[in-house]
Amino acid sequence: MFSKILIANRGEIAVRIQKTCRRMGIRTVQVFSEADADMLAVEMADETVFIGPPPASESYLVQDKIIDAVRKTGAEAVHPGFGFLSENPVFARRLQDEGIAFIGPNPGAIEGMGDKIQSKLTAIEAGVSTVPGSTDVISDEKHAVAVAEEIGYPVILKASAGGGGKGIRIAYTRDEVIEGFGSVQDEARGAFGDDRIFIEKFIESPRHVEIQVLGDKHGNVVHLFERECSIQRRNQKVIEEAPSPLLDQKTRMAMGAQAVALARAVNYDSAGTVEFVAGQDRSFYFLEMNTRLQVEHPVTELITGVDLVEQMIRSAYGEKLPFAQEDLKIDGWAVESRIYAEDPYRKFLPSIGRLSRYQPPAEGTYQGAAGTYVVRNDAGVIEGDEISMFYDPMIAKLCAWGKTRADAIDGMARALEDFHLEGVGHNLPFLSAVMDQERFRSGKLATSYIKDEFPDGFHGLPPTPFQLDVMTAAAVFAQRMAIVRSLGGHGGRDEWTVMVDRQARPVRVLPVESGIEIELTAEDRVLRLEGCDWRPGKAVFRASLDGREFTAAIRPAAQGFEIRHRAADARVLVLAPRQAELMAKLPERQPPDTSRMIVSPMPGLVVSLEVEVGQEVKSGETVAVIEAMKMQNIIKAERDGVVKAVGPKAGDSVAADEVLVEFA
Numbered sequence: 001m002f003s004k005i006l007i008a009n010r011g012e013i014a015v016r017i018q019k020t021c022r023r024m025g026i027r028t029v030q031v032f033s034e035a036d037a038d039m040l041a042v043e044m045a046d047e048t049v050f051i052g053p054p055p056a057s058e059s060y061l062v063q064d065k066i067i068d069a070v071r072k073t074g075a076e077a078v079h080p081g082f083g084f085l086s087e088n089p090v091f092a093r094r095l096q097d098e099g100i101a102f103i104g105p106n107p108g109a110i111e112g113m114g115d116k117i118q119s120k121l122t123a124i125e126a127g128v129s130t131v132p133g134s135t136d137v138i139s140d141e142k143h144a145v146a147v148a149e150e151i152g153y154p155v156i157l158k159a160s161a162g163g164g165g166k167g168i169r170i171a172y173t174r175d176e177v178i179e180g181f182g183s184v185q186d187e188a189r190g191a192f193g194d195d196r197i198f199i200e201k202f203i204e205s206p207r208h209v210e211i212q213v214l215g216d217k218h219g220n221v222v223h224l225f226e227r228e229c230s231i232q233r234r235n236q237k238v239i240e241e242a243p244s245p246l247l248d249q250k251t252r253m254a255m256g257a258q259a260v261a262l263a264r265a266v267n268y269d270s271a272g273t274v275e276f277v278a279g280q281d282r283s284f285y286f287l288e289m290n291t292r293l294q295v296e297h298p299v300t301e302l303i304t305g306v307d308l309v310e311q312m313i314r315s316a317y318g319e320k321l322p323f324a325q326e327d328l329k330i331d332g333w334a335v336e337s338r339i340y341a342e343d344p345y346r347k348f349l350p351s352i353g354r355l356s357r358y359q360p361p362a363e364g365t366y367q368g369a370a371g372t373y374v375v376r377n378d379a380g381v382i383e384g385d386e387i388s389m390f391y392d393p394m395i396a397k398l399c400a401w402g403k404t405r406a407d408a409i410d411g412m413a414r415a416l417e418d419f420h421l422e423g424v425g426h427n428l429p430f431l432s433a434v435m436d437q438e439r440f441r442s443g444k445l446a447t448s449y450i451k452d453e454f455p456d457g458f459h460g461l462p463p464t465p466f467q468l469d470v471m472t473a474a475a476v477f478a479q480r481m482a483i484v485r486s487l488g489g490h491g492g493r494d495e496w497t498v499m500v501d502r503q504a505r506p507v508r509v510l511p512v513e514s515g516i517e518i519e520l521t522a523e524d525r526v527l528r529l530e531g532c533d534w535r536p537g538k539a540v541f542r543a544s545l546d547g548r549e550f551t552a553a554i555r556p557a558a559q560g561f562e563i564r565h566r567a568a569d570a571r572v573l574v575l576a577p578r579q580a581e582l583m584a585k586l587p588e589r590q591p592p593d594t595s596r597m598i599v600s601p602m603p604g605l606v607v608s609l610e611v612e613v614g615q616e617v618k619s620g621e622t623v624a625v626i627e628a629m630k631m632q633n634i635i636k637a638e639r640d641g642v643v644k645a646v647g648p649k650a651g652d653s654v655a656a657d658e659v660l661v662e663f664a
């Protein structure tokens with residue numbers, strides 16, 4: 001076996017690969033950029049090599065620097081992780097020429113699958129079902145319309161070189177084809193330096209189902225069943241699971257066989273993923289093959305017990321696969337939530353900053369209310385880390401495994417409650433919302449899920465009756481603790497009015513041995529809060545309510561608390577009854593009028609500011625371009641107006657909500 005491997009990546013995937021190396025007794029070399037000097041993967045590695053400035057184009061993507069680092073440290077192999085150089089056939093070939101093993105497929109396989117038109121042709125030849133359409137390169141708008149009309153609307157225009165959800169446009173009409181053709185071509189030229197476009201049928205209400213394959217250098221290829229990744233925003237996955245609630249055994253085996261046939265057709269000899277788009281009727285069509293480890297590989301590991309990174313290393317070393325297809329079985333169900341530094345309340349825009357609190361739930365086996373579940377958390381951050389604008393904004397991948405899908409989802413919901421982050425915007429409330437939605441639990445997924453369920457954007461979920469009780473009980477407990485601290489030993493009055501988002505609930509507090517009982521006097525019910533160790537100053541509130549364990553996030557606010565349980569949050573006030581009566585008579589405060597301002601939806605860098613003072617601007621016109629985390633955001637005017645003032649200029653950094661342009 002190799003004695004030393006260099007990891008040409010960063011963050012959570014670098015940590016993930018190192019864990020397997022350590023278990024296999026292989027020494028690790030971790031490369032790092034200036035922005036990553038303190039990252040967990042650097043701390044864990046046996047050796048480290050500095051490779052340059054923060055931008056990936058000057059560090060992680062520079063082949064010479066990686067190869068120099070290999071030579072300097074005497075590593076025998078390189079694991080590229082995903083992204084960066086993982087699907088670059090030139091890099092794979094250079095390593096081969098230098099006698100360094102690439103822990104991934106042979107360069108020919110990467111080349112054969114690197115291009116969407118080429119891979120579709122290979123798939124057709126291998127007998128794989130592909131999306132109806134054409135593999136012709138579209139020459140101009142007229143050609144595009146002719147092909148689209150032959151296929152029948154709706155169609156999807158795709159850049160052959162596309163990836164990461166870029167270079168894709170759906171068209172329902174002739175006009176949309178004409179418009180889409182130009183913009184996809186521009187986007188593809190800019191992002192990939194290759195403007196070849198092709199057109200295929202758009203499968204309506206589609207689901208994303210993919211097959212994990214694994215090959216060795218002896219001609220053996222197996223599949224490790226499917227993952228479903230239909231919960232996507234901007235054509236990018238956020239929640240994945242294995243197996244898929246859509247498939248039956250027959251479809252699973254047919255899809256698996258096609259994926260293996262395709263892998264064989266390109267002599268595939270490592271871990272890879274064949275992606276399909278599936279209809280609700282279980283029809284399925286090949287999309288593309290990713291010739292690398294996939295972000296969501298942990299869910300497959302959880303249901304098969306196979307360590308995919310270990311198998312990639314063994315295949316690269318020349319070992320034979322230790323199992324045949326019939327040795328592989330699905331055990332239970334696993335769900336993954338990608339925890340991103342992004343703001344779900346603002347169209348999932350990336351957020352940056354210092355991770356001042358990072359408290360994930362402990363990994364291991366838990367006894368849930370219904371069944372047992374296992375928590376796995378793949379992360380590469382430590383408390384105090386900076387989430388910078390240079391790299392992918394993923395903070396962690398939280399996985400839960402259970403015997404059944406319901407157990408896995410319940411486990412995930414609890415684990416998400418127990419995940420605590422501060423300092424950056426994050427999508428924990430969004431992930432929690434999905435776990436609590438009846439549609440997700442019933443398995444009726446589609447790639448349009450987020451758009452269907454949150455048509456006006458994400459605003460959290462209204463509290464359920466249980467959550468109202470959680471908020472009421474937690475606020476009363478917290479208020480009493482605060483009073484005990486300031487008055488010394490006395491918890492204040494016994495009768496209060498709790499206001500949850502202006503809804504009044506009179507309560508009477510009855511202290512009991514193990515916690516408190518709260519009588520809801522208007523409803524004739526008693527809540528029993530037990531096992532609570534909360535103290536003023538803590539942001540996490542753990543206890544059980546009527547025997548059910550929960551964790552809520554809590555922070556002090558004027559006269560009360562802001563409390564979030566899963567996707568529901570509210571301002572909760574604990575008032576003397578008389579004070580509550582007065583409060584109910586006060587008019588609700590109106591938010592300030594900001595319709596005259598255009599503000600930055602996220603922190604980032606101003607690429608351009610396209611208007612000046614005195615200029616007349618029409619609704620829909622671009623006023624600025626802001627960049628953060630590899631994403632350019634075009635900020636448009638939402639009404640007509642004359643510019644009265646502009647805030648920043650090109651090259652400035654801006655904070656979220658900073659005013660860019662003010663109208664007269």
Ligand code: ADP
Pocket residue numbers: 009010011012013082083084163164165236237290293294295296392394
């Ligand atoms: P796909 O959606 O095509 O299946 P994945 O969801 O597996 O792709 O994500 C792979 C992509 O995620 C990479 O191509 C890269 O852009 C991005 N990515 C995520 N995390 C990292 C990371 N730590 N380093 C580099 N790229 C990353």
Ligand code: ADP
Pocket residue numbers: 131156162163164165166168200201202203204206207208232235275277287288447
């Ligand atoms: P990328 O390389 O960016 O990952 P893919 O070809 O894998 O591009 O497509 C990304 C996503 O777009 C898929 O996960 C799927 O949701 C959607 N998609 C792609 N092609 C089709 C199609 N023909 N019909 C419906 N949805 C599609």
Ligand code: MG
Pocket residue numbers: 164275288
């Ligand atoms: Mg894809």
